[in-house]
Amino acid sequence: MQLSIIKIGGNIIDDEARLSAFLDNFAAVPGKKILVHGGGKLATKVAEGLGIQQQMIDGRRITDAETLKIVTMVYAGTINKNIVAQLQARGCAALGLTGADGNAILSHKRTNANIDYGYVGDVDQVNSSLLTSLLLLDKTLIFAPITHDGKGQLLNTNADTIAQELARGLSSSFEVNLIYSFEKSGVLLNAEDDNSVIGRIDPVYYEELKASKAIFAGMIPKLDNAFAALRSGVKKVIIGRAEELPQLLTGSSGTTITT
Amino acid sequence: MQLSIIKIGGNIIDDEARLSAFLDNFAAVPGKKILVHGGGKLATKVAEGLGIQQQMIDGRRITDAETLKIVTMVYAGTINKNIVAQLQARGCAALGLTGADGNAILSHKRTNANIDYGYVGDVDQVNSSLLTSLLLLDKTLIFAPITHDGKGQLLNTNADTIAQELARGLSSSFEVNLIYSFEKSGVLLNAEDDNSVIGRIDPVYYEELKASKAIFAGMIPKLDNAFAALRSGVKKVIIGRAEELPQLLTGSSGTTITT
Numbered sequence: 001m002q003l004s005i006i007k008i009g010g011n012i013i014d015d016e017a018r019l020s021a022f023l024d025n026f027a028a029v030p031g032k033k034i035l036v037h038g039g040g041k042l043a044t045k046v047a048e049g050l051g052i053q054q055q056m057i058d059g060r061r062i063t064d065a066e067t068l069k070i071v072t073m074v075y076a077g078t079i080n081k082n083i084v085a086q087l088q089a090r091g092c093a094a095l096g097l098t099g100a101d102g103n104a105i106l107s108h109k110r111t112n113a114n115i116d117y118g119y120v121g122d123v124d125q126v127n128s129s130l131l132t133s134l135l136l137l138d139k140t141l142i143f144a145p146i147t148h149d150g151k152g153q154l155l156n157t158n159a160d161t162i163a164q165e166l167a168r169g170l171s172s173s174f175e176v177n178l179i180y181s182f183e184k185s186g187v188l189l190n191a192e193d194d195n196s197v198i199g200r201i202d203p204v205y206y207e208e209l210k211a212s213k214a215i216f217a218g219m220i221p222k223l224d225n226a227f228a229a230l231r232s233g234v235k236k237v238i239i240g241r242a243e244e245l246p247q248l249l250t251g252s253s254g255t256t257i258t259t
Numbered sequence: 260m261q262l263s264i265i266k267i268g269g270n271i272i273d274d275e276a277r278l279s280a281f282l283d284n285f286a287a288v289p290g291k292k293i294l295v296h297g298g299g300k301l302a303t304k305v306a307e308g309l310g311i312q313q314q315m316i317d318g319r320r321i322t323d324a325e326t327l328k329i330v331t332m333v334y335a336g337t338i339n340k341n342i343v344a345q346l347q348a349r350g351c352a353a354l355g356l357t358g359a360d361g362n363a364i365l366s367h368k369r370t371n372a373n374i375d376y377g378y379v380g381d382v383d384q385v386n387s388s389l390l391t392s393l394l395l396l397d398k399t400l401i402f403a404p405i406t407h408d409g410k411g412q413l414l415n416t417n418a419d420t421i422a423q424e425l426a427r428g429l430s431s432s433f434e435v436n437l438i439y440s441f442e443k444s445g446v447l448l449n450a451e452d453d454n455s456v457i458g459r460i461d462p463v464y465y466e467e468l469k470a471s472k473a474i475f476a477g478m479i480p481k482l483d484n485a486f487a488a489l490r491s492g493v494k495k496v497i498i499g500r501a502e503e504l505p506q507l508l509t510g511s512s513g514t515t516i517t518t
Contacts, residue, residue: 046332050308069337073305077336078328081405081413085359089411095361100344102354102398130396137392139361146340152348154340 121155126169380414
């Protein structure tokens with residue numbers, strides 16, 4: 001049975017009209033599906049409103065105790081429940097979750113000798129039996145990027161990582177397509193030219209692209225993660241624009257990464 | 260099969276030590292269970308922090324668009340997810356929901372000729388088939404008092420009402436005990452004397468108590484609701500202190516309302 005796991009970025013979440021158009025497309029995706037969202041900009045806005053300083057190191061948010069409260073509110077509250085309600089209005093049986101709900105995703109607090117990221121979780125385990133049961137009840141699962149450590153602590157967790165771990169964890173029960181939407185049309189041969197999308201990358205071609213330095217540096221961790229997902233049983237990874245979701249799923253837009 | 264539906268009040272939610280002690284007791288309740296929570300004080304605090312004025316009429320919060328955002332954040336985000344994580348740490352397979360999730364509770368925006376309550380929902384329907392499936396998967400459901408209208412609108416909804424509607428909706432599948440916890444030890448014969456708890460009230464005794472004006476006015480709507488719940492199939496309604504949850508369930512504390 002097919003399962004589409006789709007991660008949307010902040011550029012869609014933060015724009016009401018684009019989110020609404022995306023949800024039209026998402027509701028129309030056939031079969032089992034999971035949506036993973038972030039929501040960093042709204043979290044920053046609420047933190048500013050409450051006078052809580054946000055500390056960023058290398059573009060990453062440091063999640064102190066106050067910031068964890070904010071991201072829990074905004075991701076699991078505002079954004080998750082609004083997406084769920086809007087999908088319900090589109091006839092999509094959405095059900096919102098964090099990793100704490102039903103022990104769906106267990107993680108541990110990141111330890112780093114150099115930087116204290118605060119209450120940030122690295123994923124240990126996905127409870128695929130619960131998620132499979134919910135998917136078989138025909139629920140569409142909407143994940144906020146919050147996990148827990150099983151000892152009562154919520155943890156802020158990267159949404160890309162959550163999508164990837166869900167894809168890996170569910171790949172023994174489903175044929176998983178993992179779709180990462182971002183602000184470009186796909187993996188580009190020329191970073192300046194949005195029309196230079198590479199339609200398909202397999203491991204051999206990937207080595208060639210890396211050797212010729214044709215792909216820009218920021219894409220390498222994304223693609224490394226994509227190939228790691230494929231090695232752990234995910235069927236396809238697709239990278240492209242959220243606005244082109246139907247085309248991404250048919251392979252007529254974006255970049256499909258396969259073994 | 261027995262199902263306990265327990266509503267806790269803000270006096271427990273707002274006090275970390277009391278909440279923790281309550282969750283120890285709740286996690287130990289045998290069998291299927293649902294917890295319904297509010298969280299008004301924290302919502303007021305966050306609204307104040309963000310400079311959003313709260314309007315109250317006759318002790319009821321008017322839920323304008325900004326206030327709806329706050330209660331969604333606080334109830335479905337902060338409070339719900341922290342309770343879920345803390346129950347998981349106690350070995351209780353908690354899963355948090357609003358009425359929007361899985362279309363669990365459908366409501367409509369309240370219309371009142373005299374007062375515009377704003378985005379407040381009156382419940383129309385409980386999706387008992389989803390909730391039964393989740394309970395049969397051995398999940399303990401934690402409800403935040405937010406519902407939706409099926410057209411994309413979230414609605415702030417009274418937590419007592421949610422508990423009662425869940426009890427009614429699930430009474431055809433389960434033997435439901437509905438427990439309302441509040442700040443007194445039960446229904447009192449003498450409102451000034453916390454030791455004057457009436458252990459058991461049936462419809463005949465209720466008429467006597469009303470006729471003799473023995474019970475104070477504030478209890479009458481609560482008791483009317485309790486009897487309405489019993490008439491729609493709920494097995495028992497129990498009113499008492501959250502701190503005495505184990506004793507409430509065995510009938511050695513609080514007031515049990517039966518037919």
